[in-house]
Every structure is written in C-alpha cells, then in structure tokens.
Amino acid sequence: MLKAIIIDDEQKGRMALKQKLHDYCSNVQVIGEAENGETGIDLINRLEPDIVFLDIEMPRMDGFEMLHLLPEKNFNLIFTTAYDQYAIKAIKYSAFDYLLKPIDIDELKSTVSRITPLTKTRLAINSKPWNRTC
Numbered sequence: 001m002l003k004a005i006i007i008d009d010e011q012k013g014r015m016a017l018k019q020k021l022h023d024y025c026s027n028v029q030v031i032g033e034a035e036n037g038e039t040g041i042d043l044i045n046r047l048e049p050d051i052v053f054l055d056i057e058m059p060r061m062d063g064f065e066m067l068h069l070l071p072e073k074n075f076n077l078i079f080t081t082a083y084d085q086y087a088i089k090a091i092k093y094s095a096f097d098y099l100l101k102p103i104d105i106d107e108l109k110s111t112v113s114r115i116t117p118l119t120k121t122r123l124a125i126n127s128k129p130w131n132r133t134c
Contacts, residue, residue: 027112
C-alpha cells in the first residue's frame with residue numbers, strides 16, 4: 001500500500017482527488033490532507049508519505065515555496081494544478097508527474113501504476129540494514 005498526502009487549498013479539489021484514488025487506485029491510501037504549505041510540511045515530516053499530491057497556487061505559500069522549506073524530499077512528487085504554465089518549473093523540482101485539474105482518471109491511474117514499482121524498490125532499499133543511520 002502506498003501512503004499519500006494531498007496538499008491543496010481547495011477542499012473540493014482534495015475531496016475529488018481522494019475519491020478518485022479510493023475508486024480507481026486501490027493501492028493508494030490517503031493518510032493526510034493539508035490546505036496550506038505549512039500544514040503540508042508538518043504532515044510530510046510526521047507521516048513520511050510515498051506520494052505527495054501538491055497544488056501550486058495556494059495562499060501565503062505556493063507549492064514551490066513549500067518545497068524549498070523541506071530539508072529533503074523522500075517521496076514521489078505529483079503536482080496537481082489547474083495551470084499548465086508551471087510544467088517546466090515542476091520538472092526542475094523533480095516532479096514525477098504533473099496532472100491538470102480536473103484530474104483525468106486514466107492519467108491518474110497511469111501515474112500511480114508507474115510510481116508503484118519505483119516506490120517498492122525504494123522501500124526495499126531503505127529497509128536494508130546498511131542503509132540505516134545511527
């Protein structure tokens with residue numbers, strides 16, 4: 001099971017994505033939601049998700065500003081936004097994918113299916129005793 005967090009200032013957008021994940025991506029469990037970057041950072045640090053679905057345009061702190069404040073990124077980043085003009089910038093932030101709202105179900109399923117083997121490999125590597133820090 002992949003653990004996911006949704007960070008979006010619009011409750012309607014969070015609920016729609018959560019429902020699509022529930023209905024079409026049974027291997028993804030939404031373990032947290034945030035309506036702003038500050039709460040998003042806290043959730044990421046506490047819950048250590050495999051996937052972060054991140055909106056870009058949010059009040060006070062946009063998605064890119066939020067990423068700047070994270071000391072490290074140990075998750076697959078998927079931008080979810082209504083604006084296509086940030087796609088190039090998203091690549092520079094090592095985004096796994098960039099989904100335009102309203103999120104197409106087939107695109108979401110494709111993205112999750114591509115993430116699944118990568119995440120399993122990362123989890124296996126991180127669980128090896130020689131990768132643990134003291």
